[in-house]
Structures are given as C-alpha cells and as structure tokens.
Amino acid sequence: MATIGTVYAKAVYELAGKDADQVSRQLREFQDAINSHAGLKSVLAGPTSQANSRTAILNDLASNLSINGLSKKLLDLLATRGRMAYVPEIIERLESMIETSQGVMVGKVRSAVELSAEEVSVLSVSLAKKVGGRVRLTQEVDPSLLGGVVATVGGRTFDASLRTQIERFKNELI
Numbered sequence: 001m002a003t004i005g006t007v008y009a010k011a012v013y014e015l016a017g018k019d020a021d022q023v024s025r026q027l028r029e030f031q032d033a034i035n036s037h038a039g040l041k042s043v044l045a046g047p048t049s050q051a052n053s054r055t056a057i058l059n060d061l062a063s064n065l066s067i068n069g070l071s072k073k074l075l076d077l078l079a080t081r082g083r084m085a086y087v088p089e090i091i092e093r094l095e096s097m098i099e100t101s102q103g104v105m106v107g108k109v110r111s112a113v114e115l116s117a118e119e120v121s122v123l124s125v126s127l128a129k130k131v132g133g134r135v136r137l138t139q140e141v142d143p144s145l146l147g148g149v150v151a152t153v154g155g156r157t158f159d160a161s162l163r164t165q166i167e168r169f170k171n172e173l174i
Helices: 004-035 038-045 051-065 069-080 084-101 117-131 162-173
Strands: 104-111 134-141 148-153 156-161
Touching: 004 038, 004 051, 004 069, 004 084, 038 051, 051 069, 069 084, 084 104, 104 117, 117 134, 117 148, 117 156, 134 148, 148 162, 156 162
Parallel strands: 104 134
Antiparallel strands: 104 148, 148 156
C-alpha cells in the first residue's frame, strides 16, 4: 500500500519527466528553508493554520527561493489540502525514483563510529565495483560493532566488521 508521500512523488516524477532533478532540488531548497525556521514549519504544516495563511506564506517563500513551475504547483496543492507535512517524504521518494532511473543503487553502511565523507565516498566506489553500478550510501552508527563496517547494497551484505573477522579467525583455529 502506497503512502501519501509516495503517491504525490510518483505523480510529480511522471509529470516532471526529464525535469525531475530540478523539481527535487527546488523542493529540497524549500524544505531546508522550512527546517531552518521552527515557527515557519509549524505554521505551514500545523493543522490549526488556515489554508489562506499557509498559501500566502508559501507564495512569499517560493518567490524568495525562485521556486516555480511544477514545484510551486505541488506546494500550492499541499498547502491548500493541509499536507505540507508530507514534503520531506515526497522529496525522499522522488529522489529515490530519480536515482533508480539513473541506475544508482541506494545502500546503507553501519559502523562503530561515524565515517567521514571521504571514507563513505571511497566505500561507495569500492561497492560500486562489486555490485556493478553506482552506489549512494546512507550512514548509520552502530556502537555494537567493535570496528569495521557492514554495508548492504542491492540486497547483498558485505560484512567487514571486526566481530566477523574475529569469528572467522576463531573458526580457522578450531
């Protein structure tokens, strides 16, 4: 069963066609502006806000951010229907659809400590060679890992954790 955000994202993706990247960027820029101001976020996404107020604020913000076209129409629709809270999910789903169409696989890497952007980039390149496509990794810190990383991409798990290496060594000794 598709969520509300997924339904909107799919519609936007189909309508935007080759301009889906631009729509995604504009929506991301809008969301970043909203996130930077807690009061603005509560007014736009709050259930007690009047549709007219949301629309007026949205129009000012969209004008300041140069948001137009399909992005503006989507935001107007969401504001009118009181569904501004779904913007983050719509962005996430839309970006996922764009990446899928471009052959990018989304994966997750778990590590005991947070990895630097450079380390994640090197790991992405290495995993891309193994899975045969481009890879974008999200990061998760898992203190239960003693060290190393566990990456999951395209349904495959690559376990280079210290715990697994110790287990392998232990099994070789026995």
